Amino acid sequence: MSDNPYQDDRGNKDLTITRPEGTSQLGAHPGTGHPMETSQAFLIGDSMTGGYGKGPDILHACTIAVNRGEIAVIVGPNGAGKSTAMKAVFGMLDLREGSVRLDGEDITDLSPQDRVAKGMGFVPQNSNIFTSMTVEENLEMGAFIRRDDIRPTMEQVYDLFPILRDKRRQAAGELSGGQRQQVAVGRALMTQPKVLMLDEPTAGVSPIVMDELFDRIIEVARTGIPILMVEQNARQALEIADKGYVMVQGRNAYTGTGKELLADPEVRKSFLGG
């Protein structure tokens, strides 16, 4: 039984009267209330400690940063808190210590929506597209907060992902896994974000599609947008990464450039399978 009587549905799942899917899981979480001075990285989650609600801490003094024009990758074993760290940067976690700063501005106390308005683009791991809407409508919705002409941005997205131009009148839910991910990334790009965050963009796609997706992500990075990415495929991800973070049990275990980490025997042994 749930603690909150307003959320106690007694296990009812009668779909004629309620619609469970598509509901919001997203909550605004208050910040720590005491911001700290940190380095000059473009986006940094600095020594973040926190967890969900009043639950136990999942992150312990974890620091993640992206510099301008770079790709930063978070890797680590299952359950290490990779996605949690990214959610913390995006404001979906209750931080008790540490701060999040974007371009020198402290955003620790902002809600996820406000962070989007500040220029952060976020692609969640699951349900990251509007399945019932066309590709073009997905992109339009991505640009919902913009009041200026969005055509040029849409053209840029179509240039980056040519397949989407061909399928722009098709419902996004009918596309293949790889194409959906492109829609998701395209949608996030429509706000013209200053930084793009991707939560496991290659989860559940075939190796060939994965390679293509990585190529696309590099192309996005070349347009000058810094990218922070969580990845399970550590080796490929580190190959394209300017900076890598290996996380273990909610803590930073190893940090370095992608090449350094790939060369590090410890990292190789523990996480890259030799």
Add this chain to the structure above:
Amino acid sequence: MNPVMKNTALFIAMAVLLLLTGIVQSWNSALLILNMGLISAIMALGVNLQWGFAGLFNVGVMGFVALGGLASVLITMPPVPEAWAAGGPGVLLGLLLGAASIGIAIWAYPRLPKGRVRVLGMGAILVIGFIVYRAVFDPAVAAIEAVNPATSGYLGGLGLPVVLAWPVGGVLAAGAAWIIGKSALGLRSDYLAIATLGIAEIIIAILKNEDWLSRGVKNVIGLPRPVPNEIDLQNDPGFVSTAEGLGLDPVTASSLYVKFGYAVLFTIVLLILLWLAQKALHSPWGRMMRAIRDNETAAEAMGKDVKGRHLQVFILGSAVCGIAGAMMTTLDGQLTPGTYQPLRFTFLIWVMVIVGGSGNNLGAVLGGFLIWFLWVQVEPISGFVMDVITAGMAEDSAVRAHLLDSTAHMRLLTMGVIMLLVLRFSPRGLIPEK
């Protein structure tokens, strides 16, 4: 204040309300409210089994209550031999044929090859079955309804003792619940709410239209009762002298005696059902029900038969509503299909459960009493309020007349407001689940 004391205080307060009714209005109305309160409490207990224990959303309480009412006609009324002679076998044969054609259709469905053959085959079976059924059924019904239409025109019942009617009401309701549960809980996701909403309307439609069964809107009156008749008591010299010894006139005394008799019977039933419900709640079965409710996935992973358990609790809850329905028809002494309305017999019961406290049997019982008390008393209270409001208005004011006329509708409004207030400020109800 610990919960036990608080609950006791709540029930004592409820009793005081009833006593006040007796003192201020009359003992007759107090007993009336008590009797219907007992029945309402049983209905609330049934809904609480389904919603409180298992999270099943039943908005067809009315249908089960009406089935209980039908049971009390079928069990207690004397049979009508002329009607049986005229069309009894025909009706039974018709129903059998109807059931058989559905049975054949179900049997044939998986055996026919997929595609057009199956569609046509199923269509043919059902259409032919329907025509045969109507051909046998319709003349028999016409014959039955022609027998003394003013007084009988139906098959009558079995002429068995009244108390037997109550469990049979439960059995009838359970049967209907089994059919609904099998089809609605068996689908890929639950469609229980809409299924129960629909079935309840269909049951009422059947009661209203199948005159051979229930006399339809002509109503069945003068049902046998488990307590003596007022008239007999008034003619009994022993009773009259006792009443006079107590300082009561025989008419009042007989009416009080009869109502008190009902109250005792209903209390016994309520206590038995409450005891069973509490036992069930604290048994391994009840713990499993709650485990399923709180985490269905986990329960399923542990090998619990979620669908089966849901079906069980749905049938049990509906049966309890059926028992209450049979008792209510016995209390009324008549079956009047036209008076079954969803607001009164489905949604009011929900108000009782929500206000009393979902998941708590005592809460449901308290809610049953309290909401029924308010349902009855809101009208005189709002009549009084309207009198006060309109006191300053001119005698012939249209607004005044309208306000005074409308007091009857304050009931629904008040029930809604109470429900919304409880949901907002005390979402667990008066007696919360632990």
Add this chain to the structure above:
Amino acid sequence: MEFFNAIVALSNFVVIPALAYGSQLALGALGVTLIYGILRFSNFAHGDTMAFGTMVTILMTWWFQSIGIGLGPLPTALLAMPFGIVGCAAMVLLTDRTVYRFYRAQKVKPVILVIVSMGVMFVMNGLVRFIIGPGDQRFADGERFVITARDFKTMTGLDEGMAIKSTQGITVVTAVIVVGLLFWFLTYTRTGKSMRAYSDNEDLALLSGINPERVVLVTWLIVAALATVAGTLYGLDKSFKPFTYFQLLLPIFASAIVGGLGSPLGAIAGGFVIAFSEVTITYAWKKVLVYLLPESLEPSGLVQLLSTDYKFAVSFVILLIVLLFRPTGLFRGKSV
């Protein structure tokens, strides 16, 4: 000739009434399906919302009639309908502010909202009965027929007449206009698209900067308009009685579910499926068959499959069949 007579009888007694009834159901089901899509619960108060909007329309109609304002051949109620919509919108927005918004902020499970809507249903039902009374109200005026049976007979020379009541004509025309407007709104406007996006994926809509409170507000406004139009058309075509409106809940839910909950197109299709099945199955076919069959085969009875009192059973059986064979509804709505 016989064949044409049969066709005419069929249209007169089955097709035209079912078209009108279907339009009314479709408009009602659209309201239910929108709330299900956006607010994610089935609104048990929808029948009473319809009754409330219709009541305001009726009161305005009476007032217009008393001061001599009318629309000539058209019913005055059409003129009063915008006021009914405004009144209904005010009511649902007030309800949203005082009741539903609190629960949204609590992020309640949808089933709690269903129970809350039961409370709202009681309140609205009570209000309507309190203000206008529980009885039957007629408020149709203007021309009664577009074509009377007699005109039709003289025009075509057939034995069978076809009457089109003006309320039936108005129902269908109004429904087409309203549905057209709604689809245009949902497909082409920024707000409409944001509603669809919110319905599809609430989190992503929030991340895209769509304001949920605004989406909810617009949804309630549209629902109020749909409910009032549906209720007024139903009242014009038949008559207004609070209890009947409450009972419309079942066929309206059935329409929405048959079409696929959450799918506006499905709601319309569902409305017509339910209406046509109800009318067809409860219609006495003798009149049509007399024209079609040779004399020797003429039926003796009414050839009515089920008495009209079983119309709920029809919606329900259709619903069960659809759910058994196509659980998402005809148009692949949200319930799987």
